[in-house]
Amino acid sequence: MSAQVVIVGSANVDLVTRVERIPGPGETVTSESFNVFAGGKGLNQAIASRRAGAVTALIAAVGSDDYARVLVDTVRHEGMDDALLRREPGTTGTAFVTTDATGENNIVIVPGANGLLNRLTESERDQVREADVLVCQLEVPNSVVEDAVTTAREAGTTVVLNPTPVRTVPAAILAAVDVLIVNEHEADQLRVEELRVPCVVTTLGSKGATLQIRGERTVRVPARKTIALDTTGAGDTFVGAFAAEIARGVGYAQAATRANVAASLSVEEHGAVPSIPTRQAVDEALGLERVEN
Numbered sequence: 001m002s003a004q005v006v007i008v009g010s011a012n013v014d015l016v017t018r019v020e021r022i023p024g025p026g027e028t029v030t031s032e033s034f035n036v037f038a039g040g041k042g043l044n045q046a047i048a049s050r051r052a053g054a055v056t057a058l059i060a061a062v063g064s065d066d067y068a069r070v071l072v073d074t075v076r077h078e079g080m081d082d083a084l085l086r087r088e089p090g091t092t093g094t095a096f097v098t099t100d101a102t103g104e105n106n107i108v109i110v111p112g113a114n115g116l117l118n119r120l121t122e123s124e125r126d127q128v129r130e131a132d133v134l135v136c137q138l139e140v141p142n143s144v145v146e147d148a149v150t151t152a153r154e155a156g157t158t159v160v161l162n163p164t165p166v167r168t169v170p171a172a173i174l175a176a177v178d179v180l181i182v183n184e185h186e187a188d189q190l191r192v193e194e195l196r197v198p199c200v201v202t203t204l205g206s207k208g209a210t211l212q213i214r215g216e217r218t219v220r221v222p223a224r225k226t227i228a229l230d231t232t233g234a235g236d237t238f239v240g241a242f243a244a245e246i247a248r249g250v251g252y253a254q255a256a257t258r259a260n261v262a263a264s265l266s267v268e269e270h271g272a273v274p275s276i277p278t279r280q281a282v283d284e285a286l287g288l289e290r291v292e293n
């Protein structure tokens with residue numbers, strides 16, 4: 001079965017430590033806990049899409065070290081095909097994540113195998129062509145993002161770009177984007193109001209989100225009250241859940257509303273992948289009865 005949502009992006013192993021307060025330069029603090037989780041923006045978004053109910057494929061790269069196995073097992077466990085995970089010699093992408101008592105975090109990334117994902121193969125391009133929605137982020141080289149988005153554009157696959165970690169996005173990539181999803185800092189840094197993208201979704205953390213379709217008025221997506229334990233992966237949860245919704249044919253505003261609820265649930269638990277909610281959990285938070293399909 002071809003995937004409804006294809007994600008081209010990073011897969012990391014997250015080495016997560018929890019501290020009361022994130023240390024400043026030259027300062028040492030003692031950690032309260034340490035965990036190893038599957039992560040990476042591509043993998044997190046793929047799991048969010050999958051748990052939201054979409055048939056999802058992840059095109060990514062892992063290394064030849066022991067951490068690769070953690071990521072391969074996670075992909076399989078979530079019901080996705082690990083055949084699209086390339087095995088490269090060397091280290092798997094690694095993220096050093098520090099979270100504090102307020103739920104905030106800082107992250108240092110070692111790209112490892114993610115940096116070797118330069119181009120798609122012809123069969124990977126076919127996956128993109130057959131999908132309803134393609135999602136990319138920027139933890140992999142621009143060359144593979146450009147390859148994926150231009151392939152999608154030519155085939156009529158909807159392109160969602162989450163331009164994070166933020167850097168200047170080449171014009172050839174932007175020209176192929178249907179929906180740009182940014183947080184408020186990225187919106188400022190990229191001056192999104194000057195970009196000619198058909199739809200911009202800006203996530204605002206505890207304040208919800210906005211959705212701007214070019215030439216139309218801004219739609220406000222309401223916030224859901226929550227107590228944030230760990231915000232790691234909340235943006236990825238939003239992106240994956242949004243992609244799954246639009247792949248089902250749901251309109252952008254309604255998709256953003258549901259994605260926002262999914263993201264708000266994800267901050268209530270620790271870790272990126274462990275906290276991504278299922279479709280059922282989002283239905284329950286929305287007060288909906290579960291509908292099987």
Ligand code: RIB
Nearest residue numbers: 012039040041095233272
């Ligand atoms: O967005 C959260 C993710 O950023 C983490 O899982 C980490 O791997 C980094 O890529």
